[in-house]
Amino acid sequence: MINNSKNKYGYACINMKLAYPQEFDDQPKDVERIYTGRTMIKRIFERDGVDRASELTLANVKDLDKIMDWNILNGFDFYRMTSGIAPWKSEYAWTDLKDLDNIKVYLRSIGVKATTHRVRVTTHPGPFNVLTSPRESVVENCIKDLSEHGDLFDFMGFGHTPYNKINIHLGGAYGDKEAAMDRFCKNFEKLPSNVKSRLTVENDDKASMYSVQDLYDGIYKRIGIPIVFDYHHHRFCDGGLSEREAFELATSTWGDITPVVHYSESMAKEQNNAKIKPQAHSNLVYDRINTYDKQVDVMIEAKYKELAVEHYLHKYGESL
DNA sequence: CATGGTCAAGTGGCA
DNA sequence: TGCCACTTGACCATG
Numbered sequence: 001m002i003n004n005s006k007n008k009y010g011y012a013c014i015n016m017k018l019a020y021p022q023e024f025d026d027q028p029k030d031v032e033r034i035y036t037g038r039t040m041i042k043r044i045f046e047r048d049g050v051d052r053a054s055e056l057t058l059a060n061v062k063d064l065d066k067i068m069d070w071n072i073l074n075g076f077d078f079y080r081m082t083s084g085i086a087p088w089k090s091e092y093a094w095t096d097l098k099d100l101d102n103i104k105v106y107l108r109s110i111g112v113k114a115t116t117h118r119v120r121v122t123t124h125p126g127p128f129n130v131l132t133s134p135r136e137s138v139v140e141n142c143i144k145d146l147s148e149h150g151d152l153f154d155f156m157g158f159g160h161t162p163y164n165k166i167n168i169h170l171g172g173a174y175g176d177k178e179a180a181m182d183r184f185c186k187n188f189e190k191l192p193s194n195v196k197s198r199l200t201v202e203n204d205d206k207a208s209m210y211s212v213q214d215l216y217d218g219i220y221k222r223i224g225i226p227i228v229f230d231y232h233h234h235r236f237c238d239g240g241l242s243e244r245e246a247f248e249l250a251t252s253t254w255g256d257i258t259p260v261v262h263y264s265e266s267m268a269k270e271q272n273n274a275k276i277k278p279q280a281h282s283n284l285v286y287d288r289i290n291t292y293d294k295q296v297d298v299m300i301e302a303k304y305k306e307l308a309v310e311h312y313l314h315k316y317g318e319s320l
Numbered sequence: 321c322a323t324g325g326t327c328a329a330g331t332g333g334c335a
Numbered sequence: 336t337g338c339c340a341c342t343t344g345a346c347c348a349t350g
Contacts, residue, residue, distance in 0.1 A: 126329085129329095133330075133331090167342090172331050208332075
């Protein structure tokens with residue numbers, strides 16, 4: 001399975017059979033769900049406080065450890081972990097968690113397993129991370145959220161490179177992409193080094209937003225962080241480039257690190273239902289992914305998660 | 321115990 | 336103006 005000359009194929013956050021075992025006939029009955037998305041709504045956080053957050057975080061990292069074991073056992077060598085491991089982390093410090101020692105033991109163990117078995121682990125913090133914002137408070141919140149991810153990867157013992165990437169979108173254009181990208185680059189300098197060294201940016205799926213060409217000219221040329229190419233998004237925002245041109249431009253920004261690309265297909269097409277938004281992701285993917293003879297790691301963004309990767313590899317694996 | 325309504329944050333797009 | 340989508344559905348109160 002370990003072959004550095006081959007592309008890796010990964011899935012994001014949820015392992016379907018571990019998270020929803022009752023949905024599958026071949027899974028044991030009466031087993032606990034294994035998932036890493038435990039959280040709470042604001043009211044409960046205000047009622048139960050940081051101790052509850054600590055318990056949820058511990059439960060999440062315990063299950064992340066089980067998912068990592070599953071990945072290793074099943075030959076999955078590329079995985080995006082959830083950005084919600086530690087609920088409400090923006091509201092407290094790591095040292096406020098009563099279970100921090102235990103949590104760190106699990107994270108370190110997960111990281112050692114990942115490194116030993118060459119499972120590439122990445123993360124993709126959410127749409128509230130807007131480094132282009134003209135509002136100082138928004139940028140501050142973004143720095144807090146990204147710092148959490150940098151700390152987590154440090155706890156896991158990962159290096160300071162985009163091999164373990166922290167990937168975000170630019171998040172806003174405000175009718176002036178140039179000015180917004182200028183703010184992004186200035187705010188980038190405010191990030192801690194454990195984030196700066198791992199941060200990547202991804203092309204958007206709206207024509208008014210950021211294409212690969214925009215990111216290359218406005219971000220990569222100035223601060224040198226790599227671009228994640230998303231095939232599906234490119235269809236809605238091509239910046240004047242063909243798929244091959246955008247793929248090659250984005251993957252040229254990674255230096256010695258194997259680039260990551262994101263692949264998904266349209267739910268509207270899969271379900272043959274024009275009412276579904278074309279941007280929505282399909283359950284499985286069906287087309288051959290063209291990686292243009294370049295070694296890349298492909299994150300398959302499909303609703304059926306690891307099952308979609310298995311389906312793809314079963315369909316095309318022999319010719320990869 | 322199942323189900324449905326609701327849920328922190330930012331932004332843009334659509335009905 | 337209000338809802339949806341996006342990284343990921345999950346939580347919680349009601350019946």
